Amino acid sequence: MSSNKQAYWKANLRLVAGCLVVWFVVSYLFGILLVDVLNTIQIGGYKLGFWFAQQGSIYVFVGLIFFYASRMNKLDRKHDVHED
Amino acid sequence: MELQTLTFIVVGLTFALYIGIAIWARASTTSEYYVAGKGIHPIANGMATAADWMSAASFISMAGLIAFKGYDASVYLMGWTGGYVLLAMLLAPYLRKYGKFTVPEFIGDRYYSKAARIVAVICLIVASLTYVIGQMKGIGVAFSRFLEVPFEVGLFAGMSIVFVYAVLGGMKGITYTQIAQYCVLIFAYTVPAVFISLQLTGNPIPQLGLGSTMADGSGMYLLDKLDLVLTDLGFAAYTVQKGTTINMFLLTMSLMIGTAGLPHVIIRFFTVPKVKDARVSAGWALVFIAILYTTAPAIGAMARLNLMNTIQTGEIGSAEGNLAYDERPAWFTNWEKTGLLKYEDKNDDGRVQYYNDKNKAFSDKMAADAGWSGNEMVKVDRDIMVLANPEISNLPNWVIALVAAGGIAAALSTAAGLLLAIASSISHDLLKGVFRPDITEKQELTASRVAMAGAILVAGYFGLNPPGFAAQVVALAFGLAASSLFPALMMGVFVKRINRAGAIAGMLSGLGSTLVYIFWYKGWFFFPGTEMMANTPDNWILGISPEAFGAVGALINFVVAWSVSNVTEEPPEHIQHMVEDIRVPGNIGTPSGH
Numbered sequence: 166m167s168s169n170k171q172a173y174w175k176a177n178l179r180l181v182a183g184c185l186v187v188w189f190v191v192s193y194l195f196g197i198l199l200v201d202v203l204n205t206i207q208i209g210g211y212k213l214g215f216w217f218a219q220q221g222s223i224y225v226f227v228g229l230i231f232f233y234a235s236r237m238n239k240l241d242r243k244h245d246v247h248e249d
Numbered sequence: 250m251e252l253q254t255l256t257f258i259v260v261g262l263t264f265a266l267y268i269g270i271a272i273w274a275r276a277s278t279t280s281e282y283y284v285a286g287k288g289i290h291p292i293a294n295g296m297a298t299a300a301d302w303m304s305a306a307s308f309i310s311m312a313g314l315i316a317f318k319g320y321d322a323s324v325y326l327m328g329w330t331g332g333y334v335l336l337a338m339l340l341a342p343y344l345r346k347y348g349k350f351t352v353p354e355f356i357g358d359r360y361y362s363k364a365a366r367i368v369a370v371i372c373l374i375v376a377s378l379t380y381v382i383g384q385m386k387g388i389g390v391a392f393s394r395f396l397e398v399p400f401e402v403g404l405f406a407g408m409s410i411v412f413v414y415a416v417l418g419g420m421k422g423i424t425y426t427q428i429a430q431y432c433v434l435i436f437a438y439t440v441p442a443v444f445i446s447l448q449l450t451g452n453p454i455p456q457l458g459l460g461s462t463m464a465d466g467s468g469m470y471l472l473d474k475l476d477l478v479l480t481d482l483g484f485a486a487y488t489v490q491k492g493t494t495i496n497m498f499l500l501t502m503s504l505m506i507g508t509a510g511l512p513h514v515i516i517r518f519f520t521v522p523k524v525k526d527a528r529v530s531a532g533w534a535l536v537f538i539a540i541l542y543t544t545a546p547a548i549g550a551m552a553r554l555n556l557m558n559t560i561q562t563g564e565i566g567s568a569e570g571n572l573a574y575d576e577r578p579a580w581f582t583n584w585e586k587t588g589l590l591k592y593e594d595k596n597d598d599g600r601v602q603y604y605n606d607k608n609k610a611f612s613d614k615m616a617a618d619a620g621w622s623g624n625e626m627v628k629v630d631r632d633i634m635v636l637a638n639p640e641i642s643n644l645p646n647w648v649i650a651l652v653a654a655g656g657i658a659a660a661l662s663t664a665a666g667l668l669l670a671i672a673s674s675i676s677h678d679l680l681k682g683v684f685r686p687d688i689t690e691k692q693e694l695t696a697s698r699v700a701m702a703g704a705i706l707v708a709g710y711f712g713l714n715p716p717g718f719a720a721q722v723v724a725l726a727f728g729l730a731a732s733s734l735f736p737a738l739m740m741g742v743f744v745k746r747i748n749r750a751g752a753i754a755g756m757l758s759g760l761g762s763t764l765v766y767i768f769w770y771k772g773w774f775f776f777p778g779t780e781m782m783a784n785t786p787d788n789w790i791l792g793i794s795p796e797a798f799g800a801v802g803a804l805i806n807f808v809v810a811w812s813v814s815n816v817t818e819e820p821p822e823h824i825q826h827m828v829e830d831i832r833v834p835g836n837i838g839t840p841s842g843h
Binding site for chain 2: 196233245246
């Protein structure tokens with residue numbers, strides 16, 4: 166594997182790892198493990214933990230994928246591995 | 250206009266639309282048939298993926314599940330959406346780069362093994378077929394409830410429609426039809442939700458309405474009100490956790506991994522032109538899915554509140570506080586006819602008491618104070634919540650007709666995607682890949698059309714004669730995808746060292762352990778009476794339910810595949826080159842080794 170491809174792959178792995186940390190935090194941590202703690206905070210009619218479990222985590226998932234896609238497009242061009 | 254006439258017109262129009270699209274988008278090559286010629290725009294593909302993914306279960310059952318489980322149903326909301334994050338980052342772009350037609354094909358090539366490919370085909374067929382049976386049943390139910398035609402007639406009508414556009418159009422026809430079906434189903438799902446949110450909270454956006462105050466002048470938040478209404482009648486509060494944390498955690502994980510590993514979802518990302526389209530298309534798919542999935546909690550909570558308030562009309566325990574059975578609304582009578590709603594006047598007072606009689610302290614108190622002798626709503630099927638919701642809220646007939654068309658669209662679009670996954674794995678993986686590699690493209694195309702027709706007939710047969718395990722299939726489909734397919738695919742891209750022996754050992758051990766765990770509590774091959782232990786939380790190992798075991802199976806798969814690979818020889822050089830090649834989108838740099 167060329168060093169450029171290796172650098173590209175490492176950068177990709179770092180990005181994926183970062184995104185998956187957020188993915189884990191909003192669903193498993195905020196929505197399940199820490200739900201009782203967060204439920205002591207109230208946002209409008211929502212308890213915060215409940216909101217993350219039934220609404221917030223889904224919004225973050227959507228944002229994460231678009232963030233990942235746009236960062237990968239930049240990475241593709243930076244390492245000159247894009248398709249067009 | 251009469252409701253039934255209106256429903257016939259709306260459903261008929263949508264069917265005409267699907268057939269029109271099918272004739273316009275016929276497939277003439279294997280590439281068009283399997284992957285729509287790889288020419289679908291990422292946003293269009295996202296919409297089609299959303300329709301493919303959201304089944305009769307998402308449309309009809311999920312909000313009902315939320316209505317009765319409250320916070321605990323969050324596992325389905327997070328589980329069935331979070332999988333797309335895994336799909337977008339761990340699988341879709343790489344499998345698109347690899348550029349072939351089916352999921353087993355990748356597994357067979359990556360692990361240079363026909364055996365691995367066959368194991369993948371078996372997992373795919375079992376998972377997809379069990380899943381498709383549920384869709385066929387959903388179509389039959391929607392027809393019989395709304396059009397009042399016999400179940401069989403509804404099933405045949407649905408089968409014929411799928412037959413026309415799936416056999417003719419393959420993935421190309423299916424994709425364009427699914428886009429139309431998405432529009433129908435999302436419109437049908439959100440319109441009643443907007444009306445109900447407006448009625449209850451004055452806020453037209455259901456996602457905000459759920460967090461708003463009630464419009465009844467009490468100034469109370471809707472969720473607080475719901476908690477109060479439920480606890481007053483002896484039920485658990487809506488927003489608090491009832492199950493164990495470990496089970497919620499693992500069930501969410503199993504559903505996420507299973508979602509990412511389901512072949513009919515993965516092949517959708519083979520249809521876009523480029524690797525970067527595969528990434529962003531997963532994002533669009535989740536946008537279109539999220540519109541329904543963030544609306545569902547609002548429908549669930551509001552439907553539950555409406556149901557409780559319809560029955561408990563006044564103060565609890567007062568003589569006039571409960572709905573008089575003779576004055577019950579029309580929807581109550583309609584659903585009683587279907588047997589999905591059942592009332593029994595246990596204390597002969599002619600009124601309906603709906604409360605939690607398993608809460609002993611509350612039950613004893615009400616028996617002494619008000620002469621209540623048990624919960625009289627002896628059956629409230631969860632599935633009626635979405636279907637009855639427009640009637641409960643007195644919405645106009647065209648909304649109810651729309652909900653029928655939406656439910657049918659959800660079932661049809663998912664069934665078509667699953668049937669294509671089954672047909673292509675039979676014609677492309679088994680026939681072309683293993684048994685008859687010398688057939689021409691034209692013969693393969695014919696073979697896959699025959700396989701598709703065969704799959705529709707098998708699914709239809711099981712829809713008519715549902716095996717006893719029909720209700721259990723969701724656990725099985727997700728368990729198989731999570732424990733066998735997802736780890737094999739992910740390691741195929743991310744861990745170069747995994748070899749043939751490791752992958753096969755991993756898949757079989759993941760699959761085996763998950764199947765044994767499910768069968769242990771649900772009966773061997775779901776035959777009643779053959780279970781080794783009663784399926785109750787006390788008997789589960791560490792409190793893990795059979796549905797939640799897929800994540801454990803996946804872990805076993807990862808560990809076994811890794812260990813076996815490391816004590817056996819490295820994969821051949823051309824395979825290592827192949828893995829390096831699929832990790833980058835373009836072809837610039839070192840030439841690939843084959």
